[in-house]
Amino acid sequence: MLDVYYLENTNRNFNDMYLCYCGFEKCTPLHSFGPAIRPNYLLHYVLDGKGYYYANNKKYTVTKNEGFLISPNVITFYEADEEEPWTYLWIGIDGNKVKTYLKCIGLDEENLIFKCDEADLLKECVMEMLKHHKSTDADSFKIEGLLYLFFSRLSNNIKSTLSDDDSISNNYVNKAIEFIQDNYYRPIKVRDIAEYTCLNRSYLTSIFQKYLKMPPQKFLMEFRITKAADLLYDTDLPIGNIAYSCGYTDPLSFSKAFRKVKGISPKEYRLNKKGCTKQYLLLD
Known part of the structure; x- marks a missing residue:
């Protein structure tokens, strides 16, 4: 099949x-x-x-x-x-x-x-x-x-x-996610998110873990890597520029994070995506 x-x-x-x-x-x-x-x-x-x-x-x-x-x-x-x-x-x-x-x-x-x-x-x-x-x-x-x-x-x-109904109504989590979406391209860290939401870091981590099943650091990393993957596929920007565009000041740290999330390096991801010929128009 x-x-x-x-x-x-x-x-x-x-x-x-x-x-x-x-x-x-x-x-x-x-x-x-x-x-x-x-x-x-x-x-x-x-x-x-x-x-x-x-x-x-x-x-x-x-x-x-x-x-x-x-x-x-x-x-x-x-x-x-x-x-x-x-x-x-x-x-x-x-x-x-x-x-x-x-x-x-x-x-x-x-x-x-x-x-x-x-x-x-x-x-x-x-x-x-x-x-x-x-x-x-x-x-x-x-x-x-x-x-x-x-x-x-x-x-x-x-x-x-509604999956995770409590988390959806949780203003702190939503506020943190909005901050990440608006600032992921800056070198922000978890402490910046905690400061923006007026929460201490340990409590912020606990509610992320409870409602999103991951700590805020992982959510931030995965969000950045998703944005980076789009840039790798849609543009010809150098990988170093993409790293900076997604909040990473060190290209090596970016490559390590990308491999951790996607399982391959940014270069390999770009080659795989652009070199793949599909037999079907997949609008899944």
Whole structure:
């Protein structure tokens, strides 16, 4: 079995709701997408393993039989776990009534995470969609029917939830994350974050550990490396310049941090990303 299946639907003749694309992927450790903005709604559903979803300054841990919603025009990032990388399916959808339909099953901009125990049925829907790729009218009607069946199965079983609900309402954590996002390119340290939030360092560390499952130092490092990875892929800037742009005054320290997060050096990452030719258009 292939690790990736993908379908882009070019027949979009239905106004209320229609499929833009769908797919299935068994991800490699730390496989990630973003930060990115989507023009349409996108649902991911985890069949196995786990990973992490970042949206609206919040981090969610998403595991087997759970899923997450990506809303249009919102910056998001998601990444497979290193030890238990997720296998997931996804459907990209659009239409005049999509927002209403999502609300009917308990999903909106404030409720992005859901649970559903119908993994086999949801997978069956998507795998069946993938078979109808000939762009005929018959295929279009079949895909549209499967899309509504997918929603029917979700609505019968879905349990809307907010992962780490306490952390989401925690003003200190949100304030710290906003400070990191606004200042990651400066040589800030944990003590600067603690000073900004008016907390002592030990308490700041304890609430990060409790709500985000990592200390603030690791969160800051991973955020910087995510930004650096984008620059490595999207630009031809020298690695030293990218290091400085992401808050590292020492390129060697940057390289060590990058390898710790991504498992390879910045140079190797750039070569791998730019040298990779994909057989499929992966909009996972």
